Amino acid sequence: MKLTNLFDEFQKETVNLNKTRIDLLDASIPALKSFIRDTEWKPKVRTFVEQGSWAHETIIRPVDGGEFDADLLVMVDPVEGWTAAEYVESLGRAFSDSKTYEDKSKTWDYCVTITYAGDRKIDLAPCVVDRRWEGSMEVCNRKGGFELTAPVDYTAWMKERNAYSGNNSFRKVTRLVKYLRDIKQTFTCPSVLLTTLLGNQIHWFDKDTDEFADVPTTLQTLMGRLDDWLRMHPNRPTVMNPKLPSEDFSPLFGTDDQYSNFRTVIARYRKWIDEAHATEGRQESIAAWQKVFGDEFGKASVIKVAADAAADGFARVRGLLSSTAAHLNELVDVVKNYGISVLPLDFSRPPHIRQPTWRQAPNLAAVPVTAEWREHRSSTAGRAIRAGELLPPRGGLHFRAFDTDGSPLPPEFGVQWRITNTGAVAMAKGAGRGGFYVENSSHGRWETLDYRGVHLAEAFVVRRSDDMLVGVSKPFYVVIE
Structure with missing residues (x-):
């Protein structure tokens, strides 16, 4: 499911930089501009030009609660005979000699950073205009000299893609x-490179198409296209x-290993996003999106759903179970909305279920079970x-039981599968x-998906030598x- 409303809430409450901090940033800028204009800086x-995430309106809240960064270019006329280092160093001295900013400023290769502790950092970078030719713009690298840049045009390109x-x-x-x-820390990719890679996946003919109908759909489209593009480029x-x-921008990928890791991780997240889109049932879909973005996604909704399940959903399930031994088909709709956690513990033990007859070991092992959807019984691979998870009535599931450490069961053990059907159609037939x-x-064990309902599969592991039950899976x- 797309859960568009939850995406809006997630961005507002977790991802986006909150308005209070934006207001603080806006309040700081006029004072910095006035300071620079009023100094004796040569x-x-x-003018001043916003740059980077601030200018692009893609700035996000720091995940660690620390300072966020904003970039401001100081557009200046060239000074005859000056090196790139002189622009940066002289601006740094102007701030360090000030009583107001001496404890807040630090000079780097490209910029002077003003840090408002625990809240924000503002990078002030000199940008020399018309030094090479009329209209040229160059940032100043203390170590590398003048470097051509196009911040205004890049921001316009970004807005065009948007x-x-x-x-x-x-x-x-x-x-x-x-x-x-930032939250996963599974890959590195500076923001300007990441923004360019994503922006390159959008074209003029995409305007008003279904692939960009809303935020979760756009996310799926761009991550899918980016993954396809990366697959075509095994080397950086x-x-x-x-x-x-x-x-x-390619040096920003880092090493070849870092680029390879970036390709791998994007492919993984593309798969998770596709799965989250395809997942039916609100609670299950929230869980799938949380696999991508963490527990903050849909957090308030999860709490509300849990409360609803305890109050309304649980009562509805109880009413359905008491109405007929077949549990009625409406149970599927309730589980679709609330998830399997709404089912009472005794649901897995309906009256028609058979009990095991093997002798039991004193302590039964907890046996892990997996299921894979396959189109046909003869298929060798599936999903x-x-x-x-909500499934259509076609194809089937291939169940497997494993040892407690996830390894295949030794040959001296066999598995008996208890398959329990519920639902009006299955019972009637x-x-x-x-x-x-x-x-x-x-x-x-292969089982076809024939009948609407909530069904169960359980693995019972029996030791062949003495016919002893030694392990059981959860339903x-x-x-x-």
């Missing part, structure tokens, strides 16, 4: 992917600044399924099974629409 100031995506969705998705990078590719062909069945597929709930 370069003539033309207009193609519609509903401000490119900006919102860029914030989401930056949050994903060139990524040009779209408005400055002489600037290649992993979670317990309680005499398919309300609740007995034990041997494995009928390669190291597992694996299968929900068929």
Whole structure:
């Protein structure tokens, strides 16, 4: 499910920089501009230009609660005979000699940083205009000299891509992917490179298309396209600044290993996002999106759903279970909305279920079970399924039981599968099974998905030498629409 409303809430409450901090940033800038204009700093100031995430409106809240960064270019006329280092160093001295900023300022290679402890950092970078030719812009590197830049044109390109995506969705998705990078810390990719990679996946002909209908759809589209593009480039590719062909962003990937890791991680997140889109049932879908973005996604909704399940959903389930032994088909709709956690403990023990007859070991092992959806019984590969995931009535599931450490069961142990059907259709057709069945597929049990209802599969591990029951799995709930 797309859960568009939850995406809006997640961005507002967790991802986006809150308004209070934006207001503090806006309040700091006029004082810094006035200070620079009023000093005896030699370069003539033309204007100031916002740059980076601040200018692009993709700035996000720091995940660690620390300071956030904003970039401000100081556009100046060239000073005859000055090196790039002189622009940066002289600006740094102007701040360090000030009683107001001496404890807040630090000079770096490209900029002077003013830090408001625990809240924000503002990078002030000199940018020399018309030094090479009329209209040229150059940032100043104390170690590397003058470097051509195109901040105004790049921001315009970014806004153009955002207009193609519609509903401000490119900006919102860029914030989401930056949050994903920062919260997971599974890959490194500077924001300008990440923004360019995502922006390159949007074209003029995408405007008003279904692929950009809303934020979760745009996220799926851009991550899918980015993954496809990365798959075509096993080695680190060139990524040009779209408005400055002489600037290649690819060194920002880092090492070859870091680029390889970036490709791997993007492919993983693309898969998780596709799965979250395809997941039916509100609670299950929230859980799938939380796999991508962490527990903060849909947090308030999860709490509310849990409360609703305890009050309303649980009562509804109880009413359905008491109305008929078949549990009625409406139970599927309740589980779809609330998740399998709404089912009472005794649901897995309906009257028609058979009890095990083997002698039992004193301490039964907890046996892990997996399920894989396959189109046909003869298929050799499929898709992993979670317990309680909503499934269509086609194909089937291949169940497997494993040792407690996740390894295959030793050959001296066999598995008996208790398959229990519920639901009006299954019961009416005499398919309300609740007995034990041997494995009928390669190291597992194959079951077709025929009847609407909430069904169960359980593995009972029996030691062959003495016919002793040594392990049992938890019920694996299968929900068929």
